[in-house]
Amino acid sequence: MRVFLNGDDFGLTESCSRAIAEALQRGIIHGTTMMATGEYFEQAASLARDRGFARQVGVHFNLTEGAPLTEDIRSVAAFVRDGRFHKDYLRDPQPLSQAAQAAVIAELTAQVGRIRAAGFPVTRADSHHYVHNLAALAPLVAQVCRANGIVRIRLNRTFSTPARPQVTAGRIDNAWWRAQGFVTTAHFGRLSDLANADVDGDVEIMVHPDYDRNGVLIDRTGMSEGFPTGTPLTPLAIGETINFR
Numbered sequence: 001m002r003v004f005l006n007g008d009d010f011g012l013t014e015s016c017s018r019a020i021a022e023a024l025q026r027g028i029i030h031g032t033t034m035m036a037t038g039e040y041f042e043q044a045a046s047l048a049r050d051r052g053f054a055r056q057v058g059v060h061f062n063l064t065e066g067a068p069l070t071e072d073i074r075s076v077a078a079f080v081r082d083g084r085f086h087k088d089y090l091r092d093p094q095p096l097s098q099a100a101q102a103a104v105i106a107e108l109t110a111q112v113g114r115i116r117a118a119g120f121p122v123t124r125a126d127s128h129h130y131v132h133n134l135a136a137l138a139p140l141v142a143q144v145c146r147a148n149g150i151v152r153i154r155l156n157r158t159f160s161t162p163a164r165p166q167v168t169a170g171r172i173d174n175a176w177w178r179a180q181g182f183v184t185t186a187h188f189g190r191l192s193d194l195a196n197a198d199v200d201g202d203v204e205i206m207v208h209p210d211y212d213r214n215g216v217l218i219d220r221t222g223m224s225e226g227f228p229t230g231t232p233l234t235p236l237a238i239g240e241t242i243n244f245r
Contacts, residue, residue, distance in 0.1 A: 002202045003194070003236060004185065005029040006154075007209045008060055008126070010048075011038030015228065017047060019209035019217055024053050028217075028235050029207060033060035033126050036111035037067060037085075045118040058124030059112050059150070061141060063131050064090065069110040072103035079104075093134045093170045101140055108144045116148075126154035126206075130171070138172040142180050152183040154204060159189040159197070191219055191231075209233055 007020040010032040017040050023029040034044065034057050048054050063079050064087045074080050078089045078100065096104065115122050125145055126132065132141040133156045145153065155174045160166035177184050186201025194205060210220035210228040218230035 001197065001199055003205060004031065004202065005191075005205045005207055005236065006058075006126070007032040008206055009038070009128070009208055010034040010057065010060065011036070011041040011044035012066075013038070014040050014043065016208065016210045016220065017044040019211050019233075020044075021047050021051055021053070022217060023207075023209045023233060024056060025051060026235070028233055029209065031056040031058065031124065033058040033124065034115050034120070035060045035062050035066070035128065036114040037062050037065075037069060039066065041114070041118075045115075045120075049119055054120050057115070057120040057122065058126065058152075059115055059122050061108055061111060061125060061127040061132055063104065063107070063127075063137075064129045068107055069114060070103070070107045072099075073107040076100045076103050087129065089134075090129055090131070093136055095136050104137065104140050105144055108141065109147070112144065112148045112150070122148070123150055124152045124154075125150050130156070133171045135170055135172050138176065142177075142182070145182070153177050154206075155184050155188040157189050157193075158187040159193040161193065161196075164190070164192070194236075207233065 007023055007029045009016050010020050011017055011034050020032045048057055064085050067084055068074060068080060074083060079085055112122060131137055156171050157166055185204040187199050187203040189205060191205055191207055208220040210218055212218050212229060213227040217233045219233045220228040221230040223229060
């Protein structure tokens with residue numbers, strides 16, 4: 001088993017962006033995916049360039065949090081309310097009109113464009129709240145990725161545990177991405193999935209580096225009284241690590 005740890009949400013906040021930079025420099029994670037809509041985007045971009053990990057940055061597509069980059073998506077109520085993205089579509093992912101599809105494509109294209117304009121090659125993609133794997137959105141994401149030369153994409157979660165069962169409702173089958181010509185790992189999950197993992201092939205693990213109230217580097221799994229909470233993030237002691245550039 002070979003393992004690739006990705007730090008999601010680069011650019012979302014100051015604390016998570018600094019934590020991702022630290023985790024990359026310490027070799028705890030191997031790459032990150034960036035939110036072009038993040039409030040800390042410009043500072044995070046400078047951080048990546050200054051610390052030399054620009055080639056390890058992919059795109060973290062977002063349709064569920066913060067402010068969009070483009071105008072047309074603002075009129076699509078399924079995603080935007082009062083000028084901000086919301087999460088309602090996650091609960092009821094209905095088919096989209098042609099106009100809504102065009103607006104989604106334009107927004108996601110702008111997100112790739114903003115990251116590339118900041119100096120990052122971007123050859124990997126995933127998404128905030130897994131929206132790229134929703135059946136109605138996956139073909140649109142695939143179109144944007146093809147148009148922008150993005151070749152590697154994240155799967156749906158392949159592990160299933162009693163505490164965190166695998167979710168497939170409303171989502172494309174993982175084989176779909178490979179059938180479309182994209183490169184994927186064999187498996188995808190969270191850090192806790194590695195505890196009992198006995199699988200062959202490459203595994204991508206998603207983590208959310210951040211700092212708790214005591215300044216400890218953690219994999220953020222929640223918030224308490226305004227502070228991130230989670231388990232300490234330390235170098236992986238399982239399998240062989242890999243780097244996807």
